[in-house]
Amino acid sequence: MKPRTFRVFVPNQELAPEEARLQALSRALPEPLETPERPYRVLLPVISRQEAAALLPLAWALTEAHSGELFVLQGELIPREGPAQTEEEGGGGEAESLEELLAGQADRFVWIREEAGSSAEFWNQVWRLVDEEEIDLLVVGWSSAALPETALGDLEHPWLASPPCDLVIVRPGSDLVQRGWEAVERILVPVRDSPHAMLAIRVADALAEMVGASLTFLHVIEPAPVESPRDGDLLAGFATLVRNLTRLNRSITTVGDVTQTILEEGQEHQALILGAPTSQEEAITSPLLQAIAQQFPGTVIVVKRQRRRRARDGHTALPIQHERPAVLVVNKWFTENTFHSRDFEDLEELVRLKEEQGLTISLGLPALNEEETVGHVIRTVKTALMEQFPLLDEMVLIDSGSVDYTREIAADLGIPVYIHQEILPQYGAYRGKGEALWKSLYVLKGDLVAWIDTDIVNIHPRFVYGVLGPLLREPRLQYVKGFYRRPLRSNGKLVAGGGGRVTELTARPLLNLFFPELSGLVQPLSGEYAGRRSALEQLPFFTGYGVETGLLIDFLEKFGLQAIAQVDLKERVHHNQSLRALSQMSFAIIQVVIARLEERFNVQLLEEVNKTMNLIRYRPDRFYLEPVEIRERERPPMISLPEYQARRQEVASSREAPSSEGTEPA
Numbered sequence: 001m002k003p004r005t006f007r008v009f010v011p012n013q014e015l016a017p018e019e020a021r022l023q024a025l026s027r028a029l030p031e032p033l034e035t036p037e038r039p040y041r042v043l044l045p046v047i048s049r050q051e052a053a054a055l056l057p058l059a060w061a062l063t064e065a066h067s068g069e070l071f072v073l074q075g076e077l078i079p080r081e082g083p084a085q086t087e088e089e090g091g092g093g094e095a096e097s098l099e100e101l102l103a104g105q106a107d108r109f110v111w112i113r114e115e116a117g118s119s120a121e122f123w124n125q126v127w128r129l130v131d132e133e134e135i136d137l138l139v140v141g142w143s144s145a146a147l148p149e150t151a152l153g154d155l156e157h158p159w160l161a162s163p164p165c166d167l168v169i170v171r172p173g174s175d176l177v178q179r180g181w182e183a184v185e186r187i188l189v190p191v192r193d194s195p196h197a198m199l200a201i202r203v204a205d206a207l208a209e210m211v212g213a214s215l216t217f218l219h220v221i222e223p224a225p226v227e228s229p230r231d232g233d234l235l236a237g238f239a240t241l242v243r244n245l246t247r248l249n250r251s252i253t254t255v256g257d258v259t260q261t262i263l264e265e266g267q268e269h270q271a272l273i274l275g276a277p278t279s280q281e282e283a284i285t286s287p288l289l290q291a292i293a294q295q296f297p298g299t300v301i302v303v304k305r306q307r308r309r310r311a312r313d314g315h316t317a318l319p320i321q322h323e324r325p326a327v328l329v330v331n332k333w334f335t336e337n338t339f340h341s342r343d344f345e346d347l348e349e350l351v352r353l354k355e356e357q358g359l360t361i362s363l364g365l366p367a368l369n370e371e372e373t374v375g376h377v378i379r380t381v382k383t384a385l386m387e388q389f390p391l392l393d394e395m396v397l398i399d400s401g402s403v404d405y406t407r408e409i410a411a412d413l414g415i416p417v418y419i420h421q422e423i424l425p426q427y428g429a430y431r432g433k434g435e436a437l438w439k440s441l442y443v444l445k446g447d448l449v450a451w452i453d454t455d456i457v458n459i460h461p462r463f464v465y466g467v468l469g470p471l472l473r474e475p476r477l478q479y480v481k482g483f484y485r486r487p488l489r490s491n492g493k494l495v496a497g498g499g500g501r502v503t504e505l506t507a508r509p510l511l512n513l514f515f516p517e518l519s520g521l522v523q524p525l526s527g528e529y530a531g532r533r534s535a536l537e538q539l540p541f542f543t544g545y546g547v548e549t550g551l552l553i554d555f556l557e558k559f560g561l562q563a564i565a566q567v568d569l570k571e572r573v574h575h576n577q578s579l580r581a582l583s584q585m586s587f588a589i590i591q592v593v594i595a596r597l598e599e600r601f602n603v604q605l606l607e608e609v610n611k612t613m614n615l616i617r618y619r620p621d622r623f624y625l626e627p628v629e630i631r632e633r634e635r636p637p638m639i640s641l642p643e644y645q646a647r648r649q650e651v652a653s654s655r656e657a658p659s660s661e662g663t664e665p666a
Contacts, residue, residue: 040068043135043165044109045126047075049098051141054172056101057181059139060108061210062168062203067335068136070109073129074102075122127164135165142171142293142302165306167276168203173298175270181211184299186249188269190218190262191238196275199303201241202328204273207301208247216269217242217251220261240326240517244333244561259291266296276304326516329561334520337470337477337565341462344469344567347389353472354391362446363395363464365415366436366527367454371404374454378413381452384461391465397454398440400431406454418443424643430633434547438635441536442644445651448472450530457573467530470565478535478563479555481521482528484572506586507549510593515553517561524552525589528569535559537639545585546592546632553596580615584630587613591632 044059046052056072063070102111114125130138160167175183189204191197208215217238242251254261266272277286293300344350354361363381367374378395385391397410397417407417421429423439437451448471452463467480503525511518518524525548538558542550555564594605611631617624638644 038134040066040137041071041133041135042066042068042137042139043071043073043126043130043133044139045073045075045122046098046141047122049101050177052098052101053180054177055139055141055170056105057210058168058170058207061206062137062139063109065202065206065209065332066136071129071133071135072102072109072111073126074098074111074113075125076113130165137166137168138163139168139170142169142300160304163304163306166199167302167304167306168199169302169304171293171300171302173270173296173300176299181207184211184213184270186216186269187213187271187273188216188218188262188266190220190258190272190274192219192275194275195305196303198325198328199305200273200275201245201325203301203303205245205247205328205332207271207273213247213271214249215245215247216249216265218262218265219251219253220258221253221255222258223255238325240329244329244517246562259288262292263295266298270298271301272296272298273301273303276302324516326519329517330520333517333561333564337562338520339466339470339565339567341466341469341567341569344465344473345462347385347391347461347465350465350469350472351389351391357472359448359472360393360446361391361448361450361468362444363392364437364440364444364449364451365395365397365410365454366400366433366440366451367397367402367406367410368400368433369402369404369406370454371402371406371409373457373459374406375409375413377452377454377456377459378410378415380459381461381464382413382415385464391468393446394444396440396444398436398443400433400436424641426643427641430543432544432547434541434545434550434632435543435635437547438541438543438638441533441638442641442647447533448530449533449536451527453527458571460570463528463569463572466567466569467528470567471530471532474565476562477565478559479531479551479565480529481524481552481564481566482526482569483522483566484526484569502582502585502589506589510590511549511552514593514597515556517556518552518564521552521564521566522568523566524548528572531555535563537644538637540637541635542588542592543633543635544630545588549589549592550596550632550634553592557596583615584613584628587630588632591630595632595634 040063042059042063044052044055046055052072059070059072062068112129114122126138129135173183184207187204187208189200191201204215207213238251242248252265262272262274272292274289274292277289289302363385365374365377374397378397381392382395386395395415397407397415399407399410399417399419401419401421407419410417418440420436420439423442429435440451441449448468450464450467452467456463463482467482470477470480503523507524508519508521511521511524527548529548529551535555535558539551539554541547552564591606591611598605612627612629614625614627617626
């Protein structure tokens with residue numbers, strides 16, 4: 001985040017001539033025609049060094065979690081009565097100490113200084129700033145023995161009952177004040193069906209990432225004559241979080257008194273984060289919160305969502321809707337695991353990373369009748385990534401029975417060629433790209449395996465190094481998908497963004513509905529991707545158009561969302577398929593999604609007869625139906641094949657004792 005110029009509000013003090021001139025100039029400048037999308041904004045008001053030291057790290061962590069902008073409002077309360085204190089008597093030392101602390105980190109936030117005659121006047125300035133700067137989140141301290149100077153006091157300010165922005169209210173424990181946030185090793189998050197629940201989890205996750213703490217979810221069901229069916233299943237709604245929040249250690253559902261249970265479970269935790277009461281009348285001063293705050297020995301954080309969100313036009317806006325738990329997971333994943341191909345343009349560095357890790361890299365080129373483009377694809381990639389920079393150890397064409405000159409062109413360019421129907425013939429052969437990819441795992445040797453389509457018209461080396469780069473830099477990643485803008489060629493013209501029809505009309509809606517963790521994938525069906533062999537060999541492959549969808553779902557289920565990444569490859573131009581072909585592709589993808597749902601819920605949703613699709617045919621004088629079988633078959637994990645295991649042993653042995661023999665095409 002770029003630091004912004006200090007904004008200084010000092011009552012009854014004239015501006016210096018230069019400042020006055022700049023201010024007048026800024027007022028004279030015309031307003032921009034369009035207002036750019038502003039970043040998420042966090043405000044932290046502080047009046048003491050102790051308060052700033054305790055709250056600033058958390059405020060900054062919450063800002064970073066949203067890639068946002070932090071405002072720090074420094075206030076100095078002026079006593080109304082009695083003689084002014086000298087610095088020796090304590091009148092100016094605290095303010096200077098606070099300013100020194102803030103100055104040391106001023107490049108991280110927008111620093112605003114204001115004076116106020118009283119606590120009430122200071123808080124009026126806080127709410128004014130919330131409105132003027134369109135603050136999204138306000139972080140404030142809650143008076144306690146550890147923070148006696150805090151301006152918030154007894155939490156009875158009327159704005160707290162119906163805040164104009166989200167609130168995070170922190171009551172630091174003594175350990176936090178003495179040792180800092182590193183004292184927090186375990187965080188307890190009571191969850192319930194509340195509009196504040198997801199904000200509590202967001203804050204907990206940001207704090208856990210900041211200090212390396214673990215999270216515990218706690219759902220307390222109060223004893224009742226008849227248990228509500230919803231009570232016992234509440235955590236089921238947080239299943240996405242439970243599977244994908246890396247810091248989540250436990251989730252507990254128990255029956256008992258809410259206050260007592262939270263305090264008992266809290267004995268093993270150093271921080272407690274919970275939502276405010278949903279009743280507006282109770283504000284933050286409910287008996288439950290007061291009891292917990294007084295008895296819990298660690299740090300208590302209370303969160304409250306704003307009642308209504310501002311409309312874009314500035315008028316009073318819309319009621320706040322409950323967030324889906326998946327939103328937190330997907331937003332976090334999108335921020336952390338989305339890359340751009342330009343980040344990996346330094347090919348020397350990628351080669352160095354490859355050699356340091358002792359990795360070998362293979363590129364597979366699946367092809368079927370691609371004589372128009374395959375030669376340009378091979379020459380471009382081979383020149384850049386094998387001859388100029390030895391990033392690739394091998395590049396192999398996996399043909400699916402081309403009847404044009406695809407194989408001959410590849411062979412003439414010195415690329416080994418395999419026909420997928422002839423690989424592992426004892427297991428038979430199916431038609432389809434997925435079958436070619438599955439069998440390519442048998443012939444390719446690399447520790448990292450990348451695939452790109454061979455119909456790319458605007459081929460560039462970034463289509464390969466872009467998907468390999470994240471794997472080389474981030475050992476935690478197992479699978480990287482490419483995405484790009486896909487122009488659609490229509491009537492001889494390119495329509496920007498017109499491609500990807502099956503992606504937008506079939507794949508992404510289905511993933512959003514049934515596998516929401518994958519809803520952040522821009523193009524789940526892209527043909528450019530790479531993975532670690534150690535992961536790919538453990539997964540089944542669908543044989544047809546559904547292979548990309550199946551791999552994504554299976555990577556999610558086996559390795560978790562954080563193992564998947566995506567990279568922007570800019571623009572891709574290729575041969576667009578007919579609507580008839582796209583319809584069949586959609587049919588296959590739907591089969592894959594249903595197959596994985598059947599496994600998840602142990603039910604049968606599709607009969608075999610349903611895997612035949614009636615295509616509508618048109619003739620000048622009539623319509624008729626043409627039934628076409630579109631069956632997505634599933635190949636087992638390659639590691640389960642004894643032939644593959646033997647071949648991997650041969651590859652390992654050849655590394656220990658290099659041979660002069662080259663790879664012989666089948």
